[in-house]
Amino acid sequence: MLVQETNKLFPIFLKLEQLSILIVGGGNVGLEKLTAVLNNSPLTKIKLVATSINESIKALAAEYPTIELFERPFESTDVDGADIVIIGINDKTKSAEISEVAKGKNKLVNVADTPDLCDFYLSSVVQKGNVKIAISTNGKSPTVAKRLKEVLNEAIPAEINNVADNLSIIRNNINGDFSEKVRQLNDLTRVLVSKQMTLEEQNKPGQKRWQKIVKYCLFAFFFMIIGHTILSYVPVQRLVDSIKTIPNYIDTKMFLMMLLCGFLAQMSDGSLGMGYGTISTTFLLAVGVNPAIVSSRVHAARVFSSGVSGYSHHRFGNINKKLFKALVIPGIVGAVLGATMAYFGQKYATYVRLPLSVYTIYLGYYILRKAFSKPSYEAKVKRAGWLAAVGGFMDAFAGGGWGTLVTSTLMSKRRSPRYVIGSVCLAEFFVVFMSSVVFFILLESLPLWDIAGLIIGGLIAAPIAARLVGKLPIKTMFILVGTLVILTSCNTLWKAIMNLIA
Incomplete structure (x- = not known):
């Protein structure tokens, strides 16, 4: 035998x-x-x-x-x-x-x-804090061990270390003999292998704080806009009559066009990690919106769509916490500076778009080349904070570029598309939120009805895009991202050149 x-x-x-x-x-x-x-x-x-x-x-x-x-x-x-x-x-x-x-x-x-x-x-080792997994092929193939390490490193969330810490605390507080402790721990951990529940859902409420922060910021910004609109358009002493005049401010055709634009832009941004600002800005310029207020409208709409997108990515486990923390604070600082300069010097934004477009065209080519080359996971992204700061500044100042610049650079280093896109989308919410607050303070008003279509379209697309990002093959993701970056960057470059000539 x-x-x-x-x-x-x-x-x-x-x-x-x-x-x-x-x-x-x-x-x-x-x-x-x-x-x-x-x-x-x-x-x-x-x-x-x-x-x-x-x-x-x-x-x-x-x-x-x-x-x-x-x-x-x-x-x-x-x-x-x-x-x-x-x-x-x-x-x-x-x-x-x-x-x-x-x-x-x-x-x-x-x-x-x-x-x-x-x-x-x-052995090849996968480590998540105190949790460590060693892989051996009995000396047959170190390459297989390395590939298994890559798969497990992506599949096992960083939260597993928190689970181990929590279970250690629980074990130390369980009363009874050894067999009783084993039984209780088995009951507690059985849910971790259930198909209906993820590790994130087993964490303590405090470990979902980023989801709560996103929700609170969304509600706060929403009521800021509603309150501002009511005080601007609806005098308190004539509240009933003013409510009846609200439909007069709505252009149905423009609203539907904005709805479609918001849906397509967020589908691109949520599933590929880029394109919302570029697509929305290009569309608004095409329909005749004054370039001086394009950035403020796009960012006001993106607060809601990026919030839902970031929340959805967090819920589906698409977030790399270390990468997110490296991006969010520098991105916010860059966005605040960019929004301030956009208000006082918007006419210079065209000059900034020229080098940005040339750089992102090259990144698009680089990503496409990576899609057809042999996988290599050795390259690492250095100074991600500076990258986020520049991306946040460009995004607020020039009307777009956060996803195109930050996501493209991270993915060109062969980082996992799923976690790059999820982390960038969650960080994007805080970046866009702060730039929108700056615009809200500096501008006398925000055109609520002009951006309502963008907001609603983005809200519809955000959870769909977040679900889609985990399903697309990696090679397909690189091809789509590379193609999108080249096309949108060429369009931005062409517009900038035409503006300079004019």
Whole structure:
């Protein structure tokens, strides 16, 4: 009978910071092994020996006082005092000799790319706070382990660490014997594997604070507009007569056109993370709206659509909290400055759109190229705060660009489209809200009936778009985003050039 081969390795988690490690090898493999140890146990005592040590290892060792470097050939006495030996050199014969010396002194040995000489393997690790998952393919394919790590890292929300912390508190407060505690914890955690409930829904009410903040801000801004409209158009002493005249202020044809524009713009922004400002601004200019007030109208409408969109993305688990926090405050600062400058110097917005359009056209091409290239997840976004500040400024000052600039840049670095779009959309609400408040204060009035169609159309589209973003394949997302960025940026560039010529 043919017996299927299985993984017979016994998984354990070592307290490396209580042990000593010897690493032999100072090249890229040695750097990879050293980094793996430090990422999991940064205070581990490490001795690294190699005939040549590259600069990256030296720079890393300068940050960790527990690392000792010896730039010389390996000596048998190097093994003394080490609990574990990791060999990462490009010489199989020499690796075998060092392994034999280490095993002769009863040390556990790992030899890079040589499973037969290994007593243990270094696994790919997924970590969410205190929760850690190690993946092994029994030495068959490190690539498969890395891909599984990427999948699990995206699939498991960061909130799982909060769940573990909460359950630890609950466990310490449960009374009864061991079997009773196990039974109660089983009852509490059974819901986590139910198809009808997500981890986010199991968190404490305080962990949903961003959803509540969005709702409170929406209500506050809504009543600001309603109150302003009532005081502006409906004198208190003639309230009944004024209510009867409200329909006279509504242009039904314009309202329906705005409704369609708001729906299409929010479908683009909610599902692709960009395009609302660009599409709405282009449409308003096309129907003859004064450029000086386009940005204020678009932002007033976006407060509601972006609020619903951000709330929906949070509800569907599309938010990367670390990325969101890196974007929101700088984005708000940029938006406030942009809205202020837009009020005092709107005529210069055309000049700002020229370099922005050229940059986003290149990003569109870059994203399209990424869609057809082999996946690479190594690139990281640096200085995301500055990116958000510039995006918020451009968005408020030039009438659009938050999604196009911020989302395009993040996705061009091959970040997960689902979490990029969700995080950017949630941050967008706070950015747009603050710029709208500035416009509300600086302008004498906001044309409520002109933006009502944009608001309602966006509210209808927002939850649909948030649901759609988790369903589209990644390659399709990149193609759609890249194409949209190029088309809308070319249109913006053309409009800006024509305005300058005129």
